[in-house]
Amino acid sequence: MSEMQLSPKMLEDVQAAISAHDPAASDDVITVQYLAALQGMMLAQMSMPQAQREDIASQLADFTRHVLSEMSRPPAPPPQQEAFGIWKPGKS
Amino acid sequence: MSEMQLSPKMLEDVQAAISAHDPAASDDVITVQYLAALQGMMLAQMSMPQAQREDIASQLADFTRHVLSEMSRPPAPPPQQEAFGIWKPGKS
Numbered sequence: 001m002s003e004m005q006l007s008p009k010m011l012e013d014v015q016a017a018i019s020a021h022d023p024a025a026s027d028d029v030i031t032v033q034y035l036a037a038l039q040g041m042m043l044a045q046m047s048m049p050q051a052q053r054e055d056i057a058s059q060l061a062d063f064t065r066h067v068l069s070e071m072s073r074p075p076a077p078p079p080q081q082e083a084f085g086i087w088k089p090g091k092s
Numbered sequence: 093m094s095e096m097q098l099s100p101k102m103l104e105d106v107q108a109a110i111s112a113h114d115p116a117a118s119d120d121v122i123t124v125q126y127l128a129a130l131q132g133m134m135l136a137q138m139s140m141p142q143a144q145r146e147d148i149a150s151q152l153a154d155f156t157r158h159v160l161s162e163m164s165r166p167p168a169p170p171p172q173q174e175a176f177g178i179w180k181p182g183k184s
Contacts, residue, residue, distance in 0.1 A: 005114035006129050013112065014130060017105040022097040032134045036152040037098050038106055039127045040159025042120055050164055057160055060128040061153035067132025068149055072142055 006067075098159075 018025040018034045025031045039060060043053045110117040110126045117123045131152060135145045 004126065004129060006126070006133060007113065010110060010113040010126075011130055011133055013109040014106055017109040018102060020105065021099065021102040028134055028138065032131055032148070032152060033155065034096065034098070034102075035127050035131045035134070036156045037096055037159045038103050039124055039131075040156040040161075041098060041103055041163055042124045042127070043156070043160045044163035046120065053160060053164065054157065056124070057153070057157055060124060061149070061156070063125065064128045064132040064135070064153070065146065065149050067129045068135045068145060069132075071133055071136035072145065 014035075015025065015028075015031050018031055022030070022034070025034055040057070043057055046053055046056075106127075107117065107120075107123050110123055114122070114126070117126055132149070135149055138145055138148075
């Protein structure tokens, strides 16, 4: 994979796909639980030893935290500019 | 939520929704990464303190591991029956 194509539209479409099976999943708190469950379901289907599946589950959990942290970061403040025409004490 | 409506068909539909945005996601290893990323994305959008979002992320990771463990469990073996007509040493 070159780069992930994450977008609000993808999330919307995935939520719609889940909601088609369970209308309760129109609630974000429910949807996010489905995402977690589907992850476990996919991992269980992978043909590899259980320990390796659990290892991938841990890596994915770290990845979720990483995305959460990146996307929660407040947007950078605009570059600070020197106020113009305002007297500042202590400045020569 | 009364009970989750997890099904192979739901997983298939969700994978199709993701693949529509990124054809690479027809590969399960990619899809599962999208599921993790979308989780982070959804959590980041929830209006609650960051610590609470991270707490939910941890609970979701535990839930994924639970589903993985439940779904990976091999089907119960048939009840053991006494072999019939076979001599066993040490049995009177």
